[in-house]
Amino acid sequence: MKQGLQGELSSFLAAYRPGWSLPRPFYGHETVYRADLEHIWRKGWLFAGHACEIRNLGDWLTLQVETDSLIVIRGEDGAVRALHNVCRHRGSQIVAPGRGSTKRLVCPYHQWTYDTKGALTFCRGMHELDKAEFSLKKVQCEVVEGLIFISLAENPAPFAAARELMAPYLKPQGLERAKVAKQVDYEIHANWKLVWENNRECFHCNINHPQYIKANWDHYNADDTTPEIKESIARAVARSEAKWADAGLAVSHRETGMTQFPDAERGIWYSANRTALVAGWVSESMDGKQVATLMGGYNDADVGTLRARTLPNFWNHSSCDHGVSTLLLPSGPRTTLARVTWLVHEDAVEGRDYQLERLMPFWQLTSEQDWAICERQQKGVDSSAYEPGPYSKYKEYNVDAFVRWYVKTLAAGASA
Amino acid sequence: MKQGLQGELSSFLAAYRPGWSLPRPFYGHETVYRADLEHIWRKGWLFAGHACEIRNLGDWLTLQVETDSLIVIRGEDGAVRALHNVCRHRGSQIVAPGRGSTKRLVCPYHQWTYDTKGALTFCRGMHELDKAEFSLKKVQCEVVEGLIFISLAENPAPFAAARELMAPYLKPQGLERAKVAKQVDYEIHANWKLVWENNRECFHCNINHPQYIKANWDHYNADDTTPEIKESIARAVARSEAKWADAGLAVSHRETGMTQFPDAERGIWYSANRTALVAGWVSESMDGKQVATLMGGYNDADVGTLRARTLPNFWNHSSCDHGVSTLLLPSGPRTTLARVTWLVHEDAVEGRDYQLERLMPFWQLTSEQDWAICERQQKGVDSSAYEPGPYSKYKEYNVDAFVRWYVKTLAAGASA
Amino acid sequence: MKQGLQGELSSFLAAYRPGWSLPRPFYGHETVYRADLEHIWRKGWLFAGHACEIRNLGDWLTLQVETDSLIVIRGEDGAVRALHNVCRHRGSQIVAPGRGSTKRLVCPYHQWTYDTKGALTFCRGMHELDKAEFSLKKVQCEVVEGLIFISLAENPAPFAAARELMAPYLKPQGLERAKVAKQVDYEIHANWKLVWENNRECFHCNINHPQYIKANWDHYNADDTTPEIKESIARAVARSEAKWADAGLAVSHRETGMTQFPDAERGIWYSANRTALVAGWVSESMDGKQVATLMGGYNDADVGTLRARTLPNFWNHSSCDHGVSTLLLPSGPRTTLARVTWLVHEDAVEGRDYQLERLMPFWQLTSEQDWAICERQQKGVDSSAYEPGPYSKYKEYNVDAFVRWYVKTLAAGASA
Secondary structure, three states: OHHHHHHHHHHHHHOOOOOEOOOHHHHOOHHHHHHHHHHHHOOOOEEEEEHHHHOOOOEEEEEEEOOEEEEEEEOOOOOEEEEEOOOOOOOOOOOOOOEEEOOOEEOOOOOOEEOOOOOEEEOOOOOOOOHHHHOOOEEEEEEEOOEEEEEOOOOOOOOHHHHHHHHHHHHHHOHHHEEEEEEEEEEEOOOHHHHHHHHOOOOOHHHHOOOHHHHOOOOOOOOOOOHHHHHHHHHHHHHHHHHHHHHOOOOOEOOOOOOOOOEOOOOEOEEEEEEOOOOOOOOOOOOOOOOOOOOOOOOOOOOOEEEEEEOOOEEEEEOOOOEEEEEEEEEEOOEEEEEEEEEEEOOOOEOOOEOHHHHOHHHHHHHHHHHHHHHHHHHHHOOOOOOOOEOOOOOOHHHHHHHHHHHHHHHHHHHO | OHHHHHHHHHHHHHOOOOOEOOOHHHHOOHHHHHHHHHHHHOOOOEEEEEHHHHOOOOEEEEEEEOOEEEEEEEOOOOOEEEEEOOOOOOOOOOOOOOEEEOOOEEOOOOOOEEOOOOOEEEOOOOOOOOHHHHOOOEEEEEEEOOEEEEEOOOOOOOOHHHHHHHHHHHHHHOHHHEEEEEEEEEEEOOOHHHHHHHHOOOOOHHHHOOOHHHHOOOOOOOOOOOHHHHHHHHHHHHHHHHHHHHHOOOOOEOOOOOOOOOEOOOOEOEEEEEEOOOOOOOOOOOOOOOOOOOOOOOOOOOOOEEEEEEOOOEEEEEOOOOEEEEEEEEEEOOEEEEEEEEEEEOOOOEOOOEOHHHHOHHHHHHHHHHHHHHHHHHHHHOOOOOOOOEOOOOOOHHHHHHHHHHHHHHHHHHHO | OHHHHHHHHHHHHHOOOOOEOOOHHHHOOHHHHHHHHHHHHOOOOEEEEEHHHHOOOOEEEEEEEOOEEEEEEEOOOOOEEEEEOOOOOOOOOOOOOOEEEOOOEEOOOOOOEEOOOOOEEEOOOOOOOOHHHHOOOEEEEEEEOOEEEEEOOOOOOOOHHHHHHHHHHHHHHOHHHEEEEEEEEEEEOOOHHHHHHHHOOOOOHHHHOOOHHHHOOOOOOOOOOOHHHHHHHHHHHHHHHHHHHHHOOOOOEOOOOOOOOOEOOOOEOEEEEEEOOOOOOOOOOOOOOOOOOOOOOOOOOOOOEEEEEEOOOEEEEEOOOOEEEEEEEEEEOOEEEEEEEEEEEOOOOEOOOEOHHHHOHHHHHHHHHHHHHHHHHHHHHOOOOOOOOEOOOOOOHHHHHHHHHHHHHHHHHHHO
């Protein structure tokens, strides 16, 4: 059987042509979806939430990766851990999906009881049992500057390089001292890769994102950046350099177009950078004005935007006053869950320091515009008439980079 | 894999016994459904709609054949064409399913732009591209007297014979100069073949169609047509002959029972004829009275009914004053979409020349009665206790003819 | 293909470890579900309903076993029979699922007509047919003291031993002279075996069933029954013995914990016994007081409780004044239909002799508590992290017994 599946997957991979979009089976075939889960989602590092969402000892949240429910919990010792939400007795879920706070994890079925590290401490009626053999199964967990990442793999790739690159960029934003202002879950009726392909270019922005293009430069690419635009970008970069170089806040993406990500050749699945906003904009808000208290270590609103992203499931755009994280999870060959979280300074008070109706629309609109695009593309690539099309070298280099990263990662996993 | 599927299909076909209903897998098994799509639905000619639905230059409508969305559009040159609704760039659907009118087809994702013939005319950011290689994929399209037919096959069977037979019957009805008075979409929870089997006999009419049997003779068959009934039919035929022979409107189906269709031996999938109505009835309406302006070339209401049907997805019953078309599309092994369209003269004005509440009930009731029957039969043939039963020679000769046509067409396709 | 499935099933069975819960595929894999249907549900005896539900000649009810609709009907001769609800002509369902009463079964499609024994008596238009060959397909049917059991197998196991054991226990309850006070259908989102595993232990009762444990002793097991509890049970048993031994109503389950059932080694799938209630309780009602007229042959309310159960789909708890039957049917790998029926004396009048708001809560709450537990367990065993856990020897001996019975029955069927 396994042989058969790999054979099928191999034939799909053989049909892939670099520089062109993926063949049809990659966007809906059950075999590919299973392979994606096995080789990408159960091997890589997944963004699981924000440390500030489980601020206090015993706070927990759950994450659903396909059939697997995970408990992400801040232990009695203050450390953040991830555990499988499956009792070792008869397999019941221990906590109901959602959030909570507890001193111990008690299975509702027969009250097997685990501490916040997952150790079994009590199992009435089974006196002969060696409790040490029945801890909750652990999941790898790392926290970097307030972002929690987990891996379902037993031996995942080392996290150190990702931490080393991202931490300096993330630190000034102060996500560890943030709070969730709002969280919205979306079910996108599109394969998760279409969501990423959409994320990896701003070629579609001009018509589809009227709000986004007012604040950002991404939609200008090598082939359509006028000298005037180039000069504007250079001015913004220079201003940032002059003001912020010493504080480590200088703009790091200084070119037109989007920063290059991911890097298939070097296996780079993480990235962060600071980018200039259009002159006059200090926040990704509807009018470019500040919409909440300054976050983290910022003393001035004019800091451009911080951007971070990790494959396969996370990106964040942060302004001086708020951050917006997007977490993806596959929920079928043609459906993807997207959880969008708006973060503000932990001391900010709704109504006084920020209003949701000013904080949310920029990214709510931009996100929902993208989900609609992805859903329409899914309907098209499902057609028997769909065949891969060519990517623009000027505008879709990152889509191509994502697809190359994906194909390489999948092929490596499948042949392992 | 393909070998395996054909083997399975072969064993299903081997269990078929002429003169009896189909074995259970034909009404719900995924393998058969896939074979039906491949050998029947993607090879044959499908009714796609009425030319009057896209009357003006640039008018379009969409049709969903399983996963494939098609655009049926009247080009700037007045010709009707069918195109796959899939952008050649990254596969997005170009138009949202439904109807519209446009001078050019613009993909909403990155604004690739096609003319109404499907030629790519604009693709910003991809200067090196040879546009001639990226036209929208074309679908075969034929229009006969206002009825649009398409075929997804590259080399479908010639349409000429169907046109030659149907055109003379259709012409007087004037469907080209009609308009849609009402269109209703139904999702029937039954395999598409059960819908056709139901359509191919009036053995079920006596109890199930109290409206239909008042107007028509079809439910009288060779074994239960009394001399009195035979005489009534003969009188109606003679009256038609006397009045209409010169105008080409003479009744062509002169016998009891339904006209024989399809013809598996000769591969005939199209048919049309004129049939007498019961004396005193000039329209398939609730009371037999005229319910709209006369259509097409008719000068007199007493013209019987025109009937046409093509496999696998179309039938039409037209009276002097209105026509009703039924379009079928498979949407799963056990679900079929039926689109029922009521047509009247293009100059008829609702409220003045016709009222929907008088125009619609006859075929709305008759259709819905049939869908309910088919759904109930689906539940039965899904039972492990179902086994094929015998067809009545007197009353179900056309059901048998349909099943023989289906088995022959499927077997030929699968062995090709 | 069949070879392949058996190979897969064999590998699943090989992973089973006695004394531990079942491996993951048994709770959701399509292959196991199909095998369960074939070897358990289509071979065993299924509880189909109560004879009092079809009290009069011609009364019928339907039962849906996966794709198969069955008609359970009291014939014109007074006998209860079961027939497949599939017309022998073209397979239509004959009666719409539900209940009714009729002198003959008439197919709505073409009016083929069967008598209440299933014999074809009329088929218009098919004069040459040998009617004797087209009876409705029969299903084995047995009635024991008002409980109807059917088997879809051609040669099911003999029913005699089950009748012999159960009849003496059931008789005094008078279920034949009962009536349905209320019937509630539930769709449980859990594999049917999880519902049985839940039913086969009261280890979970302390926390989950606050109502149930007030009335019953089951949750006390060998390892936690104090001398005081043992004495209470002994007193209840002795009281019953003194009062009821002559009437055959003496408590038959005299120990702590639940009576042992099923018995995999001896292939016992049926069981009945009389059990003591807690002192002061005469009925499984919210306060232990009588909530309806005494049933059957009882002259006194103090008769403990009658319990019966048969695999794979039935249990009943009856008190002096009412009985509650639960009927299970699989409706998918992860869904089970449960029909819970409250029965009272046939002469009892609602409002006068019983009130639903007093009659129902005890078992409505207890049932719904169990369904919630099962659904939560299903979510856990679906996790890739689930692995079988050990059963408590003191508290889960009957879960182990059920699993052993299941594995043995399935393996025997699959290897036959």
